[in-house]
Amino acid sequence: MNWVSSLCALYDANAYRAGEVERWKGKDLVLLPIGYDTMEAQVEIHIDQNGNFIRARTLEKDEAETLVPYPDSRASGIKALPLFDGLSYIAGDLLETVTFYFSGAKNEKDKKKKKARLRESFPLYIAGLKAWCESPFSHPKVAAIYHYVGKQTVAKNLIDSQVLVADENSIVSDKIKIQNASVEKAFVRFRVFTNDNNSPDSILSDPDNAHDSAVWLDKTVQRSFIAYYSSTLHKKDLCYMTGEHMPIAKTNPVKIRGKWDTKAKLISANDESNFSYRGRFNTKEKKTGYNEALSIGYNTSQKAHNALKWIIRRQGFSRDGVCLVAWENALRDLPNFHDSAASILAKVSDDGEADEAEFEEEALFEEDEADVPVTNYVSAAKFNAALDGYASKLSDISNMVVLALDSATPGRLAITYYKELKSSRYLKNLRTWHESCCWKHEYIRDKELKVYEGMASIPEIALAIYGTEQGEDKSNPKIKLSKNSDNKSPMLVSAFERLRPCIIEGAAIPRDMVRAAVLKASNPLAYEAKFNYRKVLHIACSMVKRLYWEKKQRNEREGVIFKMELDRSNRDRSYLYGRLLAVAERVERVTYEKGETRITNAERYMQAFSHAPFRTWTMIWSNLQPYMRQLKPSGREFYKNLVGEITEQFKYEERISGDPLDGKYLIGYDCQRSELKRKPNGQSSSEEENKKENNEGEE
Template identity: 40%
Template sequence: MSWMEELYQVYERHQDRIGYEKTHDAILLPIYHSTANAQVEVTIDAEGNFRSAKTVDKEDAVTIIPVTMDSAARSSGIAPHPLCDKLIYIAGDYQNYIDSKKDLRPYHELYMEQLDQWVQSPYSTPKVFAIYNYLKKACLIRELITEGVFQVDDRGKLLPKEKIQGISQEDVFIRFQVMDNSLEQRTWLDRDLYENYIRFVESSDSEKQLCYVTGEMAYCTEKHPGKIRNTGDKARLISGNDESGFTYRGRFREKGSVSSVGYGVSEKAHDALKWLIARQGWHRDSLTIVCWENHLASLPSLLADTGNFFAAFAGEDEEEQYPNTGEAFARQLNLAMNGYRSRLATDSRIIVMGLDSAVSGKGRLAITLYREIQGSRFLDHLEGWHQDMAWYGFFRGKPAVFAPSPERIAAAVYGTEQGTFLKAKDDIIKATVDRLLPCMIDGRPIPRDMVRQAVAKASRPQAYEQHYNWRETLFIACSLVKKEMIEQKGVCPMSLDRNCTDRSYLYGRLLAVADVAERSGSESGNERQTNAKRYMSAFSARPFSTWKIIEERLQPYLEKLNPGLRTTYEKLINEIFDKFTLENYSIDQSLDGNYLLGYHTQSNAIYQKKEGEEQ
C-alpha cells in the first residue's frame, strides 16, 4: 500500500493548508469532512433564533460539511450528515409542505438523534448547540416561505417545478451561519468546528484493529471515500461487496482479512489525493493522471508541450519563450530544468499516479499507473524526453522548437480534421497517454506503430483542407521519427545534414527542393498544392518511379524562374543526386520516416536562406 502511505504523508505534512486557500480553488479537506453544493444559506443567532435566509450563488456554493462513514457513502436509505444537509433531513416541518403519502419523518428524527449525540458530547460547540436548538422548533420551511426563499401553491405546498440553482425546492441543500462572538460565523469555514467534530468522531469506543498502512492499532473502516476525481465521482479505490457465492474469490472469509485500514488514515490519504487531483490533475474521459513531489515542490507539467513550462523561467523575453533553433531550445530546456532541480530537497521523490474506471464515475477505480521516482531522475527522464522529441513547429501561433504534448500527438496521429483543428476522441487520447507515459517517465522506447501511423498521415497532405493542419501533422511525425532515430542510432540532428547519405533522407531532400521550386515558379503562389505534395504518398511508397513524374512536371515551373534561381535549384538537386549510390537511388522500395526529416530540414534551410537574403 505504498500509494496510500505516500498520500497519508502528504496530508500529514500539509495540515496547515486544511480548508480554503485564497490562492487556489482546490480544498484540502479536514478528515471526516466532505463537500456539498449548498443552494440555501440560513442565518441564526447564538440562541437558535432565525435571523435571515438567502439563496447561494453557484460560485459560492461549495460547502465543507462534516460527514459520517455512512452518510459519505449514501446512495439510498437514511444516512444523515451530522450538521448541514438536505431539506428532508433538517426540516422538522418537511412532511407538512410536501405531497407525499410516504412517512418522511424518520429522516429528520434520525438526523436530530445523531445531532443530539454531538451536542451532548464534550466536543460540541456553541454553533452546533445553536443549530440544534433552532431545528428543534421544526419551523424551517415555514420561515423560508415567509422569507421569500421558497414558493408554494394555493394549498401551501412547495412547488415541485420551482428550482433554486437548478435544484428542486424540496431537494435543496441547507448550510448555516451562526451570529455569535467568534471570528468566523460561517460554519463551513470554522476551523474550531472542524477540530471538534474530528475529536468527536475519534472519541468512539469502537474496537481497534491493526492498520496495514501505519502498522498501528486504530479504529478501522470498510467504507472508503468517493468523489476522488471530481465531486460527482462515485467510483472508489477500495471497496468490497463480494459477500455471497464465491466470497472474496475463495481466498478470505471476511473483508478485514483482505486489508484493514484506519478510518482516519483512509480519510487523510483520500483527502490528499482529491486535493492533489484538484490542484494539478490531468483528466480525459475516465482517466486521471496526477503527478506530485513529496514536499510539493513545483514541477513541470508532465503532459504539456515544452513551451508551457518555459514561460515560468523565460520572463517576457520572446526569444526564450519561443526558441527557434535546436541550440536555443537546448539552452532554454536546460535552464528550465535546472530551475526545477534547484527546488528539490535531497530526499525528493516524484510520484506519478494514473486512475481509471471501466464505467465513468461508477464502480471500482483502478490504479492503472503508479511510479515513485527519485526527483532528479524524474527530471532527467523528462528533460531527455523533451530534448529527443523537440522539432520545428508552431506554439501559440508562433514558430518555435518544442516537444509536443501527448494530447497533441494523439490528435495528429489518430484524430481527424474537424473544421480548423485536428481532434481525437477522448478514448483515443486516453489510450495514447497510457502508452506514452512509460516512455516519458521510465525511458521506454516510443511505440513503433505510432511512428509508422504518424509518417503515413504526414505523407498525405492532400487529405487536409487546411494546410496548417497538415503542417501540424508533419511536425508531430518528425518529432516521433527523431525520437525513434535517437533510440536506434543515438543521434538525430535537427538542422540540415548535407553529408547524410541515407536513402530516405536524400529522397526527402529531393522532394523538398521540388516543392519549393514549383511554388516559386507558380503564378498562383501558395494557393495551389504542388505536384510534390500531391504525389507525396505515392512518393513515399515508390520513390524512384514517382520522382520521375515529379521531376518531369517540375520543368515548366523551373523555366518560369529567373536564370539565377533556376540554376540554384538545379544545382541543389544535382548535389543531392551525388550523395546517392546507383543502387540506393534506383531501388523502388518504400521510404522510412527519415524522408520526412530530410524533407523538413531541406525546406527550412531553403526558406531560411531566402529570409536571410531578403534582409
C-alpha cells in the same frame, strides 16, 4: 512506499491546511479534514448563538460548495448527516407546511412509503445532533443549531424569507424548485452569529477562523466533530496499509477526480451477493461494514483519499478519461511531463504567457505563414536553462510521485500508473526526452506565430497521430480525436499510457506510434490547413529523431543523431529522397502568384513517393519541367545543380531500389524545406531575384 503511504505522508505534511479554503490559481481549494466532504448547498440559514432565527437566503452556484461532516456510517444505515443536510432532515415541520404530491410515485402504496420516509427523516437528524451536543466534544455553534432546528420552524421561516414560495394557488408545493433542487432535497447550511466583541486584529489573526459566522469554515467546529466521531468508533482491527491497529473504514470516499465523480471508488468490495470465492474468510458484515478478508484504517483511508482529491484539484490533469497528477514531496513547482517545451518554459518566464494553443481549441490556422509574424522563439538553450532553474531549488531528499487514474466502469476507479523517483532523475529524464525529440514546433496565439525547440505535449502528439480534420468551417478546420459513447477519447488515453514511461522512465518510444506518425505526415492532402499539416510533420520528425536516437544509444548500426539543420553530408537513401521532394515542391511553389495555395505535384504524389520513390520521382521530375521553364535562367540553373548535387550522393543500387522509404525521408524533407525558405543570408540570390519577379508568397 506504496501509494497509500505516499498520500498519507502528503496529508500529514499539509495537515495545517485542512479545512481552510485557499485561493489557488483562480479557484478555491481545500484539503478536507478527516471525516469531511463537500456538498452543494442551495439554502443558507442565519441564526444567533441562542438558536434564534435571523434570516435565510438562496445560494448562487459559485458560492454553494460547503464543507460538510460526512461520517463513515452514512452508508451503513445512518442516513442523516450530523450538521448540514437536506430540508427533509432539517425541517421538522416540512410535511405540515409543504404540500407533497409525490408525482414520481407509482401508486398510493408508493406515496405512503415516501411520506413515511419523510416523517422518519427529522427524528434521525435531531437524534444525531443531540448525541453530538450531549457529548464531551460539544460546540456552542452546534448547540445553537440544535436549539434552532428543535423548534421545528425551519420550513415556516423559509416561507417567511421567500425562499419557499407559494404557487398561483397560494400553496407551497413540492413541485417548486430551489436553485434547481426539489424541496425535500434542497441542501441547507447554517451561519451562527455570536455576540463576541473582538477587535479586527484578533479576528484576522485567528488561525482557526472561530470568529467566522460560516460554521463550515470554523476549524474549532471541525475538530469538535472529528473528536466526537472518533469517540464513537469502538471496534479496531489491523490496517493492512499501515500495519497498525485502529478503527476500520466501513466505506471509502468518492468524488476523487472531481465533484462530478460521485460513484467511482478506489477501494471497494460491494459484492454481497454472487461474489467470488474468498476462501476461508468471512464475508462483509452487513451491520458493521467490516470485512475479515481485508481491512483499512479509517484515518488511513481518509488521509489518503483526501490528499489525493486535494492534489488532483491543485495540480492534476484531467481530460477525456485521463486523470494524472505529479507532485514533489515539498510541493515545489516542477514541470509537468505531459507539457510541451514551450508550456514548461512559459510557466517560469517573466511574461507569464499561457500554455500554447492546441489543435482543437485556440489555434488560428493561417494559410500564408509569411503573413504571420514570428514574435517568440524558444530555443533548446532557453528550455535547458529553465530546467536548470527547477533543479537548483531541489534538496537532496527531494522525491517525485507520479500517479494516474482511470475508470473502466462508473463504479470502479483504478490506479493505472504509480511511480516514485528522485526529483533530480525526473528532471534528467524530462530533459532527455525533449533533447532526443528536439525539433522546431509552431503554435499561433493572438495571430502571432511562435516557434519553440523541444517536443510537443502528449495531447498534441495524440492529435497528430490519431486525429483528423473536422468541422464545418472550411477556413479554419480543426484536428480532433474520435470519441466513444462516454464522450471520451480512447486514443488520448492510450497516448498517455504509452508515452508516459518514455518520458518519466526513459523507455523506448513505441514503434507503431512512430509508423503512424510517418504515415500521417506522408499524406498532406488529408489537411486543408497548412498549419495543421506542419504540426503533424514536425511531430513526426520529432518521433523519428527519437527512434534513431534510441538506436544510437544501443549502438545499433542504424543509430544516428539527427540535427535540425540540413546535413549535406548525410548519404542515407531516405534522407536524400526527402531532400529531392522538398526541392521539387519549392520549384513549383516559387512560380505561384502571391496568395495562391494550390497543391504542388510533390505534395500530391508524396504518399506514393514514400512507397516507391524511384518510380514516383520520375513522374514528379517530368511534371516539374513546365515550372522550371518559368524560372529565370539563374534560378533554373540553381535548382538543377541542387538536384544534381543530391542525386550524386546516392549509391546507384539504392537510388533505383524499389524499397519504400523509412521515416528519415521526412527529416530530409523538412530540413531541405527550411533551408530553401531561409532569407536572404541562407538563400540563393537567384531564387531571391525570381521571387521578386514573380511576386510569390510563402505557403
